[in-house]
Amino acid sequence: MGWLRQTTDSSIGGKLIVAVTGLAMVGFVVAHLSGNLLVFGGPQAVNSYAEGLRKLGALLWVARIGLLVMATLHIVFAIKLNLANRAARPQAYAVKTYRRASFASRSMLLTGMALLGYILFHLAHFTFRATSPELAALGEYEVYQMIVLSFQQPLIAGLYIVSMLLLGLHLSHGVSSLFQTLGFNHPKYRSLVGSIGPILGVLLALGFSSIPAAVLFGLLK
């Protein structure tokens, strides 16, 4: 297992782990948004989708455990890299000049931590239904009703919309950066790789936010 230790101890190995786990989670987020958008097709569409997912049984658990492992590796190695980068810089810069680094790239640790907080809340809210007795009382597959009841509360809808903006910000730098780490850094691809993150970030933030916004404005009820 010496090679494994060597890979995970090196900064390029750590970067690769952050990139590959990040890419896998982007795959989940895109699939999750596609499923969630079925809410616009009405209760039947989204509820039977949720039921179908549950009926995957063991396969669903494999995906859940895979996601948990991805998220843990992503966080551990991203923090390790961040600390190593700080240690490599003997003193904080006296004058901060951020000519090249974008706001999104400088705030990765912060948006990442906020997203972790969001995901923990989201699991308590929709997966464990532990945040309100009203949700706990719904039937197992009444996902449409759960979404509408939740987002009729402006505070919850607002919290989700702000979190989706943070997700968009995190991915706008993260996705471009992961493709660079994976070797797409030829000048030919530079502008494509540079735009893919911001484009995906905006699409995902808008797509996810459309759900709480539609409920809040009474389009879904």
Ligand code: HEM
């Ligand atoms: C408007 C935004 C979102 C809505 C309406 C939404 C909706 C849902 C619902 C209804 C469930 C529970 C499904 C069930 O147990 O039957 C769920 C689970 C989950 N969501 Fe979301 N979601 C949103 C955004 C996100 C985002 C941005 C992420 C990740 C960054 C995320 C990650 C998860 C995870 C990890 C689960 C648990 C999956 C499982 O139990 O297997 N969600 N979501």
